[in-house]
Amino acid sequence: MVTGDSAYIKKINRSLILKTIIQHQKISRAELSKITGLNKATISVQVADLLQEEIICESRLEHNSIGRRPIMLSINGNAGYVLGIDLDYHEIIFNICNLQGKSIQMETLHPDTENYDEIVRLLITQIKKYIKAYSNSIYGLVGVVLGIHGTVNKDQSILFIPKYQWHHKDLKSDLEKEVSDIDIYIENNANLSAKAEKTYKYNYSDNLLTVILTSGIGAGIIIDGKLHRGYxxxxxxxxxxxxxxxxxxxxxxxxxxxxxxxxxxxxxxxxxxxxxxxxxxxxxxxxxxxxxxxxxxxxxxxxxxxxxxxxxxxxxxxxxxxxxxxxxxxxxxxxxxxxxxxxxxxxxxxxxxxxxxxxxKACILGACSYAIQRFLEVPEIVLSMEDERHSKGDQSVEPIYINRAP
Ligand SMILES: [Zn+2]
The missing domain is CATH 3.30.420.40 (ATPase, nucleotide binding domain)
Structure with missing residues (x-):
């Protein structure tokens, strides 16, 4: 059994509460207590903190029955914003999502260069532009995640991008030299795409593969709910x-x-x-x-x-x-x-x-969802572009067994 001091337990509980609020979009304190298994006093203290930090907000549920309408909690979408970047060859997509994962601004650039330094310069200019544009919100731009169409080491440095012919580039450090006050994360595009499919579409699937055929073939692998990166x-x-x-x-x-x-x-x-x-x-x-x-x-x-x-x-x-x-x-x-x-x-x-x-859009949505996850410090998130969800009980998804082995 894991034991820890009260600050650690508080952090774990906060993460669980936030994860549950994101997943349900709108949820009452009573439901939150029931689903998380945390007692009402703990929920009350944590929710008060999150409200004060303006990470979450309250609203009244509309319904027709007589009696008080319950107060619902949801993520304060406009408290902060994240930037997802898909760094493809001669095409760079920039996408801003709010903290509820809703895509609110997208921009595509077609730089006519393969020069690393020129692309770094362009990325810095763009990131600074978005930091400024969203600086009026409570937390501003809280994170940037870049999708790379090549091999990325576990320390986030780039081993190789075939189309750009870039070897051993430390893009994260090169960006952080100029943009130091924001969380920047580098990840392979197929991994981010797998993350987007799970986060936005197939929440129930803990063993998911996405195979991307659009430029070569790349795959993102989720095993037992976790991204599989290899050694x-x-x-x-x-x-x-x-x-x-x-x-x-x-x-x-x-x-x-x-x-x-x-x-x-x-x-x-x-x-x-x-x-x-x-x-x-x-x-x-x-x-x-x-x-x-x-x-x-x-x-x-x-x-x-x-x-x-x-x-x-x-x-x-x-x-x-x-x-x-x-x-x-x-x-x-x-x-x-x-x-x-x-x-x-x-x-x-x-x-x-x-x-x-x-x-x-899979790569940029995966990038944005990962940036949200990093900011809120939750182990996983379920987001929706619309207000409809796939769920475990979805009747339209039938299990398929081909010639089941004897
Ligand atoms: Zn080959």
């Missing part, structure tokens, strides 16, 4: 699993890597080659609608190789939820069924395969 922090580089011996050469030095067969760039590249013109996502929709034979054949291959890789990772992780983040699959109505039909192994077990609704 160095590089877990999830699944695009470089070899699925075809002596196959297509890859920049990583091997042949036959998964992303050479099942990433969107490889699909579009092959389709462009066969069509003798540059094919982009918008063209794919039209080509699928008119059942263009070349497109349909390539799409079948794309899905067949995708299924091979998924079969392998399903056997490694036995996931509850697999979220595929892909624009191409989203415009092909039969994609998920076709993938499921390919997964015929008697030992591959998973619960559900779904397409990401968050799409290219």
């Amino acid at each position: 160095h922090g590089y877990a999830g580089e699944m695009g470089h699993m070899i699925i075809a011996p002596d196959g297509i050469p890859c920049k990583c030095g091997n042949h036959g890597c998964w992303e050479k067969y099942s990433s969107e760039p490889s699909f579009l590249e092959q389709l462009s080659k066969l069509s003798n013109k540059k094919v982009v996502h918008n063209d794919v929709k039209q080509l699928i609608t008119k059942q263009d034979p070349t497109t349909m054949e390539l799409l079948n291959d794309f899905i067949r190789y995708l299924s091979i890789g998924l079969n392998n990772i399903i056997n490694l992780y036995n996931p509850e939820t697999i979220v595929l983040n892909s624009e191409v699959l989203k415009i092909y109505p039969n994609a998920v069924n076709q993938i499921k039909n390919n997964l015929t192994s008697s030992v591959s077990q998973y619960r559900e395969i779904v397409l990401s609704d968050l799409g290219n």
Whole structure:
């Protein structure tokens, strides 16, 4: 049993109370006591502190029955703001969320440079701009989380970003030299995307994989509710699993890597080659609608190789939820069924395969949610973009068992 002094226990209780308020959006003191198991006196003292700090606020619940309307507690959304940054190649997305995780401002820049120092300069200018813009709120901008499309060490330094060809960059320190009074955190984009899927969509799933096909293949892995980073922090580089011996050469030095067969760039590249013109996502929709034979054949291959890789990772992780983040699959109505039909192994077990609704916003939403979590010092959070939630009892999600092993 864990023991600790009263300050430690108070901190743990505060974290539990905040986590519960975030999860329920609006909750009364009585419900809070019931759900957390903390007695009413403890709830009363902690809630008074949080109200005084203006981290939470009170409101009256509207209802029609006679009697007093209960006082509800919720996170004071506008007490502070967080900045999530998706640092992609020639495209940097900046997203501001309030403390309730609602996205309130988004900006996309397309810097025409790969120069590290120039990008650092741009990031500093942008972060300072947002600090100033939100300085009138109670806590101002409380955290910045950056998503990196490359390998990030556990100490948050960058090992390698292939598209920028940046090796061994300490971006966090370089930013903190100029922006020292704010919490800055660096994380891999697929990890942040996995976090967003769990935080905003699939709260119930403690074993979730997100596989992102939009630029190469990257995966974010959540095991038993926690992000799995691996020994160095590089877990999830699944695009470089070899699925075809002596196959297509890859920049990583091997042949036959998964992303050479099942990433969107490889699909579009092959389709462009066969069509003798540059094919982009918008063209794919039209080509699928008119059942263009070349497109349909390539799409079948794309899905067949995708299924091979998924079969392998399903056997490694036995996931509850697999979220595929892909624009191409989203415009092909039969994609998920076709993938499921390919997964015929008697030992591959998973619960559900779904397409990401968050799409290219997954990284920034994961970044913002992580910044909120760090500011409020809670172990996990459940957020919603709308006021609807997936829950454990959601009837639309049926468990899937394929040819259950005897
Ligand atoms: Zn490779």
